[in-house]
Structures are given as C-alpha cells and as structure tokens.
Amino acid sequence: MKPITKWKRKQSAMCAAVALLAGLYSVVATAGDDHDHGRDHDHDRGSVKHVLLISFDGLHEQDVARCIGANTCPNLSLLAKSGTTYTNAHTPGLSDSFPGLAALVTGGSPKSAGLFYDVSYDRTFYAPSDSNCTGPTGWNVVFDETTGIDGENGGALIHLNGGGAFNPQAIPHALVNGVCTPVYPHNYLKTNTVFEVIKGNVHGARTAWADKHAWGYDWLNGPSGAGVDDLSRTEINSIDPDTNTYYLDTYQHTEKFDNYHVQSLIDEIDGKDSTGQMNAPVPTVFGANFQTLSVAQKATVATGGGYLDASFTPGPQVTGAIAYIDDALGRIVAELKQRGLYSSTAIIVTAKHGQSPTDHTKLVKNGDTLTKLLEANNYLDSGGAFGQAATKSGNLNDGTGLVGTGFVQTDDVGLIWLRDQSQASSVVKTLKDNLSCNAPGICADGPQAYILSGPQLANRFGDPSRGRTPDIIVQPNPGVIYTSSTAKDEEHGGNAPDDSHLGLVMYVPHAQHAGQVDNERVLTTQVAPTILRLLDLKPELLQSVAVEGTRPLPEFDHQD
Template sequence: MKTIRRWMWMPRAIGAGVVLVGLHSQGVAARDGHDREHQHDAVKHVLLISFDGLHEQDVARCINSNACPNLALLAKAGTTYTNAHTPGLSDSFPGLAALVTGGSPKSAGLFYDVSYDRTLYAPSDTNCTGKQGWNVVLDETAGIDAENGGALTHLNGGGAFNPQAIPHALINGVCQSVYPHNYVQTNTIFEVVKQSVTGARTAWADKHAWGYDWLNGPSGAGVDDLSRTEINSIDPATNTAYTDRYSHTEAFDNFHVQSLIDEIDGKDSTGQSTASVPTVFGANFQTLSVAQKAPVATGGGYLDASFTPGPQVSAAIAYLDGALGRIVSELKQQNLYSSTAIIVTAKHGQSPTDHSKLVKNGDTLTKLLETNNYLDPNGNFGQANTKSGNLNDGTGLVGTGFVQTDDVGLIWLHDPRQLSAVVKTLKDNLGCNAPGICADGREAYILYGPQLAAKFGDPARGRTPDIVVQPNPGVIYTSSTSKDEEHGGNAPDDSHLGLVVYTPRAHRAGQLVDERVLTTQVAPTILRMLGLAPELLHSVALEGTRTLPGFEREHF
C-alpha cells in the first residue's frame, strides 16, 4: 500500500448563522441536490460495521500476517486510516454516537449507557413534582423482561420497553416520558437519510434490544428496522447469556450477520418480510470485545505490548473476518458491491492490551467518594439502591448524584458546591496504594471546571459529569477476576481504533492515511458519500466536524 502522509484539507466556511439557522435552509437543500447530481449514483448504499474492540494495531497485524484476508481485500480496494481515535470517551454509547451523529458527548449528550441527569424525574413520578436527578440506565434492563428485576428470558428483551426504566422530564410545563430516543440530544444519519433521500430505508442491529432506541434520534423514527437483539438474554440452548465466552458470543453475532444478509437480499432483519435494501444499514459485533476482556490466564487478551493476540483474540478476529467475508460475498451475489460503500471500524478499543500494566485494586474511586461523604457511605445512591437489588426496577433513589467507573471515572456530584473539596480529595489521593485512585502517571488526569465544560459541556445543564477521572492506563476500577480489559475512558488502547473505508470506483485504492482523525468524521463522510450535505447533522454543524480526508470534495 502506498502511504499518504497527509491529505489536503478543503476548508468549509460555516458561519454561526449557518449553524443556528441554515440547517434546513434552501442553501443547504440546493447544495444537497448539487452533490447528488454530481455523485453519478456511485454509492447507493452505505454499510457501517462496528467490530467492538478493534484497534488499529489489530488491523495492521492481521493484514500483514494474512490473518484477515477479507478485511485485507477491503483495505486493498479502499483507504485505511491508521490514526483514528474516539472523541474523548470510549464507552459504547459515545463511541457509536460519534459514528452516527458526527458529535462528541458535548453535543450528543451520551456519556455512558449508565449515566445521570440532574434535570430528570423518576419513572414513577408521572407528574414531575418530586425530586430531580435520575440515574439513567439504558443497558439490558431497558427491556420489559427486566421489569421488577425479572430474568432476561427473550432474545428481543421481551418485546417492549421496561416502563420502570423510562424517566420523566418537565418540558414546557408538561411532564413527559423520556425514552432513549428522547434522551439523545442530536439527530442521526438515519434520520437525515430518511428525510433527504426519496424512498430511503434504514436498518441497524446492536447488543441491547431497547437501550439502543436512541439510534432513532429525536424523531423516534430514524431506523426503519432496528433489530431487537439482547446479548445479555439467556440462550435457551445453554441457559447462559451470550457473553460467558467469546465462542458463545459468536452465536449472538451470527444473528447480526444473518440480519445483514437478509437485508441485502431484500428482506427485513428477521428474513420474514420483503423490504427494499437499506440506504444506510449496519451492525455491531461483540465477539472480539468478549475475547479481549477474558482473563489472560484463560487465553484471553494479548500476549505482549505489541498486540500479539492470545488464542481467544486470534480466534475472534478470524471469526469476524469470516463474517465480513460472508456479508461482502452476499453483496456481490446480489450485484450490490459496486454500489455499496463499506466502513469497518469500532465504537471503542479495550485497555490494557499490555497485561503487565493491569491494575485492579477495586473501585477505589467510588470508595473514596463514599468515605468522604460526597456520596452515601453505604452505597445508597442512584440505582445502586433498589428494593430488588436489580437495576431499573423503578425504585432507585432520586437526587443522589452518581459515579460511573470502568477504566475511567465519571462523577456527578449530589451537591455541585462540593466541587473544590472533591477535587482536592482526589488530588490528595492520586497514588495506587489505598485509598488512592491510581491516577498519578503522566497519562492520567482529573478534568473539571472550565476545561471540562469546554470539552464536554456545562455540568450545570444537568447531563455532563462534574468531574472526569482518567486513571493511569491499565487501571480498571474493579476487583473482578472475570475481566482483564475494559473500556470507557481515554487510555490509548481505548481510543486508537481501526478504520477501513471502501467505496466503489475508489481513485485512491489501497492507501494509508496517517493524519489524525476522529470517529466523529465517519458520520459526515457517510452523508457525503450519498451526496448529502454533512451539516444536515446537527452535531456536525455545532462542532464543525469535517469529513474524513479524501472525502472533502464532491468527487471521490
């Protein structure tokens, strides 16, 4: 492959008036039509695939070793971005939001699948008259199977929302339910494509059946075919969830492979009904993520700091490459390969790949906050305190503040006036010895105040955490023996992702681009591929997100 050191950016003038007023103006509409006129219908469909956990180093290694021949063929025919990163947080929600909204958590408002919002009322508070401040949980318990702490017995999460997971907001004096699609603060590529392309159809498949309803965007109708598959449901064949081992996760990911094949064949994701081939569609895959998290002692993770895969990761990459081959083969079989752009990337990476850096001292961050009375010392805050002991049973406490930890710490204070005291306590306990939070290295930081507001938005508005703690790379705030890697933060292994983009009739096939890019640039690039104005995405306009290098102009 020929390495392209740097593409020439083509600056795009977007004044404040355009951002605030011109999103739906005649000017944008006219340029939209101009773009489509000059696109020559080269791209009629865009397929977005997220292999969660896929690092750039995984892509380079597997291509060079011939371990992923199908991905290698796409790279040979397309462009590989070797310096792609997530926009600051690497949980599944902000990671996917970057890809489909073009925005960071600052505009999309998604910080984690389990987070907090000071403006919301409890699900049981249907009149919005009680306390405010709700711990929002949009994971497997968002499906009705989890109502009252029930077992997750159905692949589709029970076929409806868990009403105990739906908080309320007071909007223009009216108390309204806040579903996941109401929770996201910006529109998505699915909405834009449906609104801008005549006869367009959209589809997506992900790991949680109901929490990912936010992909529909604020309209609630962006995704025509949102496959309802729940990875934490009980597989009747094994009586366990699909995450117990990577080889079992393959069975779950196969549902998504089959959904994509059915959609390529002109059916819906179930294969039961006739439907047009989606204009924008895709799926998430979890096999690699599960293999990476598995303890090194059992064959999970990586063997060294050079990303040499262990047995489970090797097998997971081989599986995913085979799945990619099946999908591409079906596109060719249906004569769609020459009109379909394919993007392979990830929501997030996984950390630490170098097992020698792993530190698991328990959740010292939460314990430190509790010990100093910044949170209830007995853990009675948010959804950590429910009558059934299960999340989203509707009995969590209101107005308590919250802390979310994995290999990052997000802190929503019960009393924002304590900010200075909390920051001092954290800075006084940076070491790795108890009660320290293991954030004393050069890549660790505590983000708060104006710097945090500039990057993630003002906490006073209710959604943004008051403090973000990035511990030393390799630290996971847990004592669990079931995982040796995690994600969510901004450690290098979390944020540096694989990104391969194939377009039909590409003029720059087989090239490497080493310019630093963000995964937020994928969303406006998808619109550009379809001849649509990237600024139709609100986050793109607000954050000034550019298309990927090589896609700045109308012809590519």
C-alpha cells in the first residue's frame, strides 16, 4: 500500500538552496525548539501538534470490521475513512491491562518494560512492612484498586479518587544502591514512557491520562515519577455514592464511570485540567481508557453478555457497549472540531487487550486446575498459602502477606513464579503429564496451547533468575478460563487469539492517502514510536524501543 502521508526531508540551508535550483525538493520550515537534540530530522510533524490515544478495552479487530460494515459505529467509521485501519494488530505476548498499556506507551513488551500483570511477583522485593530490607525477599506485587489509601487495612473503596493517596501497605521495598527504598508503581516500570520523552523534548509540552485505577496506574509517570502532568485519579472499583454499588456491576453503570473520562478529555480539549477547575494548555499527548465494552464482553451469555457466535456477532450487552463507546468517541472528536483542534490532532483508537473466548462453544471453566496441580505436587503451598492471598489479617494487599512463597497468576493464562526455582524442570514435566481437560488436567492439550520455560521463555520475556519474569508461562487451549466463577464468561491476560488480535484505527490530519486498510501484521508496541514520529521526535528516545528494536507503524517506519 502507499504511505498515508509523505514525510519530507528537512534540508540544511545549503542543501535547500541546491534542491531549489535543481527543482527536486521542497523546503520544509522547521520550528525552533529548546530541546532540538531529541528531534527526528528525517521527518517533519507538519500539522500534528497533539496526539490523542484512546483505549477501548476489549476492542477486537473483528468488532471494528463488523460495526463499520453494519454502520453501528458511525464515528469510528468516519475516523477510519480519514485514516488507516490496521487489520492485523496484536499485543506482544501477554494481554493483561498492564502489559497491554505498557506496549502502547513504552514501545516494549514485558521483557523490557517489566510489567506482566497488575498482580504479579518480584523475587528481589521486600515486604511493605520491611522498611530496613532485612527480611526475606520475594513479594506478591499488587497494584490494583487497593493501591489507593481507601484500601488500607481492607477498607471500603468509597472515594472515586481512591482516597487521595497511596496505601502504604501496598508499596513493597527494594535495595537500590544499598538503600532500602519504597517501590511505587512508577518505580516498578523498568523503562521510560512517551509522556516522559515528550515532556523532555517538546518545548512547553503537557501530558495527561485517565485510567481505571486511581493509584495503581501511577506507573504511567515512568521511572521519573513525573511523566504525566495530569493523571486523572479515578477508581472503577469504588462505590458510586448515588447507587451505593460498584461501577462494574453492569455495563450501563460502567458507562457512568467512563463518562468521567469523556468529560476529562473534553475539559482538556477546552484548555482546562481533567477536573475542569483550572486552566491549562491543551496536552501534547493525552488519552484515556474505557471499560464499558470489556464489562459487557465478560458478562455471562445468560444475561445477554458476550457474543452470539464464532463470527463475533455481538449479544445485547456488547451491542449496547459498542454504541456507547462510539458515541463517546463522537463527543470527543466533536469537541476537537469545535475548538479548532481536529486539523492538528492525531487520533489513535485501539485497546490494551481483547477478550476470550468470543465463541462460547469453546468456553471451559473447570476451576483453577493449574494452581491446584501445583499445590497438589508441593510446588506451592496448599490452600493458597502464598503471596497476598494469605494475609494474616484476611484483607487483600494490606502488607501482611507471606514473603518468599512464589506465586501463580491465572485467568486465561497461567504465570508461575516458583517457590523453588530449581524445581522448574520437574514442574514442566508434571504439567506436560497433565495436559488434558479432565481433572487434574490443565486443559492445554490443543494445537494453540503451549508451555514456555527455560531459554525459550527467557528469550521472549526475560531471564527469570533476575527476579521479575515468571519461571513458567502456560497458555491453555483458547476458551479456557482458570475459574469456576459464574459471574463472567470471558477473560483476558494471555495470548489466545481473541485476547491478542485488536482493533487499531489511526487518523492523522491532512493524510494524503486516507481510508487505507493495512493488512500487514503489526504489534501494539509500534504505537509508541509512531507517536514520537508524529511529533517529530526520535523513536529511540524510548528505552524499550532502543532495546527491542521496535519500529513505528509501517506508514511512519522510515530509516534515518
């Protein structure tokens, strides 16, 4: 396919003069910048002054294709007609919210960014209560709704802003240059973010983001702790005072939560902060996460959730959710147009992750057979006596969990941090001896299932001996969810096709080849370096991009 736009070479004054005489090139004027060392002098960002990134969690490529074809998402369709639709976009191996969003804003997979799940494990960390780092290591890191101060001592999550501060019981410690140091979520991320790069290299830049957990998503600030000027503190697991119920109880109620994010974006477009209370420059890069579609997908088929067939025909709840997110997109774009910013704002619509299984004939919920098998063979303590599932108080993430126990995280994937890493080969053998879907089997006996360990795992996700990477990753058959829960029929986190194959639509102002459909396989990690290219910055300023060699999306992947 032809490029979406022709990025013109910047020439020095001498080269420009020669080009003018030869009639070969146009001279592209370049605005001055106090941080010009970060500029990508092979490209000019032209009219792009702002980049808006929107994550509609759960948005599959098939959802985009179906709703555009049926005209049930007219606003997304208009964006696609003015931009490029990537039909073959995928997450980089794991599809939980943390690695999914890290891909979009760091350009890296878990191997470099170090985020495997919002609930994970690090062998080098000390307990939150161990402020001198003198006890045993190995901590079950939980950066979710309980990371806010409302969660302290198991308290009720009664504030939309999570209580306005970190829960100190959720913050582990690590030895940093010999000093026992608290590890906040922004310290947990191993590489920098687009927010940090843009703040450091675009004069006068402002950054903003809104997500689902008020304090767990502090990691978006990056290791500097200051990447996002306006990080909206909204907690989806909090209690709505108007109904005394959680925003997650139904997808219609989740719409109310997501509307807070719509309003935050509108306020930012209008030259205010995310609260609408203070004047602020329109952000250079900003965006938000939306949960309505994800909640509708997870809802049981019996209640109208999920999909009706293997062709992604949406059920009643998903139909309603897609109508909602499209309307939300329309309101945001309308405000950009109203404020005269549409012609200078690039818009990227995608998702952190998909949802699996959309074909409910493949659904298998035999319970958490993986964890049970590990416990039964003494690879983990029985009865869930490990990590934050075994707090002395009974309150999740209050700092009283067990240290050095290993951990297993299961949804439609299994991430295993062993209590004793020397048992890895024995554990793999036990797993391979129990691949069937009959108890005690782990239902990983199909052609799309696999068990990663050893060098194969290290090459893809990093060396487990360094502390963060799981020892073993189990991808069960597509459709398997390691739960007996009757509350949901879909999940995410792994690398099943429905988890990883995402919608990706990108609008760039004044594109010369609008309405393109690109079928080339791309990864969501390519979004981050593309954002920098749009703003005339070098993609390699992102550490994960430099380490993993991540290329921008095809239209913007031009060698210097």
